[in-house]
Amino acid sequence: MDRQGAGVRGNLSAAPTAWGSDQMQARIRRRYRQERNFKAMGILALMIAAGFLVFLMVTVIGSGWNSFRQTQVLVPVTFEAERLGITPEQARADPRALSRANFQGVLSDSVERRFGDDAALVSDGAWLALRKAVEADPALIGTTKEMWLIATSNIDQLSKRQIDLDADETNRPVNDVEIAAWGRLKAEGKLRTVLNMTFLTSADSVDPELAGIWGALKGSFLTLVVTLAISFPVGVLAAIYLEEFAAKNRWTDIVEVSINNLAAVPSIIFGLLGLSVFLNTMNMPRSAPVVGGLTLALMTLPVIVIASRAAIKAVPPSIRDAALGIGASRVQVVFHHVLPLALPGMLTGTILGMARALGETAPLLMIGMRAFLTSVPQGLTQPATALPVQIFIWSDNVSRGFVEKTSGAIIVLLVFLLTINSLAIYLRNRFEVRW
């Protein structure tokens, strides 16, 4: 403003509107340059936002895709009956006898015989594979069988080239003995990399090579079932009441204001509510999906109410008038005509609310769903964790193996969110009617 003003004052010799004058031409050039710069700034801002997203995705996928691969070692396992403590006949007669058998001993003997005692190559959890093999075929007892067993996290990381071999031994998580053993195994072809079923089918563990996301995934699922079962009906009914029946009075205003404010309350406050009301006052079980689901339901409720009200508002009044005109009661108008027409919009809002609930971490931390659990939750009242919380727990772990697990869990979470959101977009495009 000032510069232009000064320019005009300094130009008293030529008329300010003289298009041909040099000053005018310079001014126009300057203004066009500003225009181009401004536009470039807009593109730059967009590029930064998009670039960050790409950077984030590349980082996560780059470190996470390894968690879907697992390194296995070929070990000749000798199932000695004395060491196991059971005979093939016992195993056949009573499958429960297997739970008493000493598979850990057999495993450590076999590994020691094959590799010596100097390096940990096979995961401690690999004995489960032995038990499964004997379960399937009790005749294995007393024989020797070559088996692919899960490698330890260090061998796994070496195979995935995640460790800087040039670093000083004190600065890297793997010692020279392990590197030498890994090199030998690799040269002999006793290592292979396969799809990591452990990661997809087991619960958390202290060993990165045995940790999986299935427990957290199921916990998330159970939690969301409770959330959906409560927030969808309550949200839709509340929206119907506010939009179709509520008289305009102080009471309705209070309901509306509280719903709009709840939508903006930080999620951690809902966690505090859950902790203080559900756990400490109502004595509900700690860490349970039912409590997590209730807490997230209260958080999702305003989202669903607001979306449902918008969907009801979009139904044209002519439909209500027509139904009323042929003698329907007000309740019939709403439930027979308005609700079916508004349902796609309501469902879209609900799905988006569920997606938000799926990614939510803070309230679940408050109600204790960050417990370290090595078993998959079986019911709504059993201790469970959720996928985002599992990501948070793993991200705290300094072990190298858990960095890729964290990213792997993030990939799974993002895939689920993407699926849910695409479903919402599909529903919106497929069923939403514009009047």
Next chain:
Amino acid sequence: MSIGFVFLVVLALGGLAYWLGRQRGMAFAVAGGARVGAVHSRPQYHGAFVAIMALLPAFLVLAIWAVMGEGLVAREVLSGLPAGAVGDSDLERSAFLSEVRGLVRGDYAAAFNPSAEGAASAWKLASARYGLLFASASLALGLMGGLWAWTRLKPDFRARTRVERFMMILLVVASLVAILTTFGIVASLVFESFRFFQMVSPIEFLFGTQWSPQTAIRADQVGSSGAFGAVPLFWGTIFIGAIIAMIVAIPLGLMTAIYLTQYAAPAFRKVAKPVLEVLAGVPTVVYGFFAALTVAPAVRDFAISIGISNASSESALAAGLVMGVMIIPFVSSMADDALTAVPASMRDGSLAMGATPSETIRKVMIPAALPGIVGGVLLAVSRAIGETMIVVMAAGLAANLTANPFNSVTTVTAQIVALLTGDQEFDSAKTLSAFALGLVLFLVTLALNIYALAVVKKYREAYD
């Protein structure tokens, strides 16, 4: 008898009640013939009326069972124990009961406490007896309710009115849940904060500059008093959420909104908008992981390279930068709304006078849209200061009162998480202080939201 099974039986009873009522209603319709007004309600309303009357009392009993059943069983098991088997304190009792529960479920193979084995069988007996009691009460009441309703059915019975009245009650109850939630939040925060302020004075909490909530277990330990001056937390929250994050988010969000609404071709907008939506949909724990794993080390290395020796790997800058990126879509969509609400005549007038598009935007559109943009920014601030996971994972827990962005600061939300996870006794000042922090956070975000929404609303009305 498990509660789930009884629930299914009650549902089946409801289905049967509906069918019987509907049959009766249809019989009325047949008997009444074609005469208008012979039957008041259509058959399905008769059915629904009978079903509601059967289900309502049955579900009520089931709800009581679900809430109180285990408490009753536990009380009976405890009273049936020989004296002195379990200690008197609540803690010992609940430990004993959880062991018994584990035995009953089969989680534990053997009991640690010798009397738990006996208690487990007593538990099974008691829970079977209570289960039978509640199940039969539920079914009996359901049957009675259904029968009573069925006998009331008559051709001129106003079944539809009854059913619709019930629906209305249901609707009102649903809308009350929102108020109850608000009330629950306020009540629990105020109640726990009140207990906290009995131990620590509000003046010290709001204006003290020392924060170290670690209260010692023994009285003679060093630092046993704990310090609850929350100013470093408030400053850290403002520093990360309202200053650093906004320095990132406001220019980027505003410029993206301007470009998308004023310059971009519709085809480009179609591509760019989903990018922003994806950015908004990424869970905060992912941002937090990214901030801690990638951004924080980069910021530390940068700080060291420009000669700051004590740079922390948990810096305010790393958390603030990532939070700013998280907020970009939010600011952008608020600015988008505000810009599109500016009447086209203002823009067209400016362009017609010979202003370039950028001059029009800077000197006409933005001043006109400013209240809307400011309102949106305030909403973004309120969201940023309530954000938890990014700061928990990237900002650290050191309560420093510093304006150096490479230093570590902590925020209200990060402290709430730190105070309430892990072992806790619920009556200590340490845990209760989390609720006082929550109350402050709730009030501040509430005030920001109400004010911002009022600004936005007033602005919209100015152009409507």
